[in-house]
Amino acid sequence: MEWRGAYVGGEEIAQPRNAEVVEVQSPWDPNWIGRSFLSSRELAEDAVESSLRAFEVWRRSRSEERSSLLTRIADEIAHRKERLAELLVYEIGKPIVWAEGEVARLEVTFRLAAQLASIERPQTLDLSYDPRGKDFAGSVQQEPRGPVLAFVPYNWPYNLAAHKLAPALATGNTVLLKPSPHAPISSLEVVRLIHDVGCPAGVVNAMNLSNDDAQWLAQHDGVKLLSFTGSSRVGWFLESLVPRKPVVLELGGDASVIVWEDADLEWATQRIAASAYGYAGQVCISAQHVVASAGVLDRLRAALTEATLSCKIGSPLDRDTVCGPMISEVEAARVEAWVEEALKGGANLLAGGVRNGTWYPPTLIENVPPESQLGSEEVFGPVLTLVGVDSLDEALARVNSSKYGIHASLFTRNEAVVRACHDNLEVAGLIVNDAPTIRFDGMPYGGIKDSGFGREGVAHAMEAMTEPKVLLQRA
8 A cells, every 4th residue: 555645844744633534546456555635724724834934945045956956856756767657557547658758757847947947047138228228237037926836637647746846946936736636646756755855844745635625725825826737627716716816727628630631641540549549548638539631531530440449458567558547437437428428419439439447448439529528528538539621721610619729730741731720720739740749848838718828838837936026226
């Protein structure tokens, strides 16, 4: 059994008497159980006070000190990489190759923050555009906002925690971290590692909270910024509770892939299948909808059907496994119900569609009704829809009809088509000739429409977690 406590004031807190146990059952191994506990409101209050006290010191720390801490964290991640990957495999069922990839990115994210923290300095203001400027010297310093409340989802419990922790530490902020109830052990393991390498007491606090207490904490005057990654429903609700606080929301998506008439179909099929079915589709930028030019629809249908049927399902410990279990039987049953609804509405099942406990197979379905849940909501499962179109305008309209807008991808060799899609698609990022799941940890990442507000990516999150303070000095 894996056990993790809360972290408050630099100490791991043992489970208090009468605290509600948080128990996590591995989605694929009945012998693996993780345990933590729900923190009380009193303990959460202590965490806020600890965070505020630490902020008064950490905000004045030298950039070299922050960079050194972040580098030590990255070094320790590299040292513990096998253990960290194994924990992901058991707690959330992430296939081992994906788990190793997340740990590698976890290290990269902290190293990026270390580099950026080391070069932090005031920016000189150019005042030469105004005749009055000759009498002044001006600069802008980015000032930390204060304690950041960070909500972390279950699907990337390491790296999505890092995208909140690393920029906050780099900019002199402190953090209150709330893990997902589906993956508290993994996120708390990162917090433990951070303390093991010498993080000052109170700079990072972490605890499991009930929904009511999480809402209370979001509204606490001691919390200065809310950073939430998770469902659109919960994210926008939390945002409504804190209208006067800065908020960064990274929410749901239903990424579309346009396959144009000149695409390399073999490559497109390979990348689409890996995106849609890898880690059972539990990624907010997994491919969900394929919009194909009519000229390639028949060939693409045949290729995707074959790729779907041959996609490797199996133990997350098997290095050949692409599609492992879903996080819970409840989620797998939801996906099953959405597919059944689409079929009753006239869709055509090409492959897959038969659930076994937490395992839902790679599934390809054509002509899904746009008004169905599968056609209009984020499936967050290993299901791919296919539809043909007669023109690029129709393809653009199909993609833009979604209420989401994080990434889309496009397979084509035609630069004019690339430009038309980039200029007209209502998404925050377009990936050309690869899957929509591609993300680099330094680039601006986020969504528009129901997919969120603000951007992550280390430098962009650092900007969100600070505010500019001007200094003007008369010569």
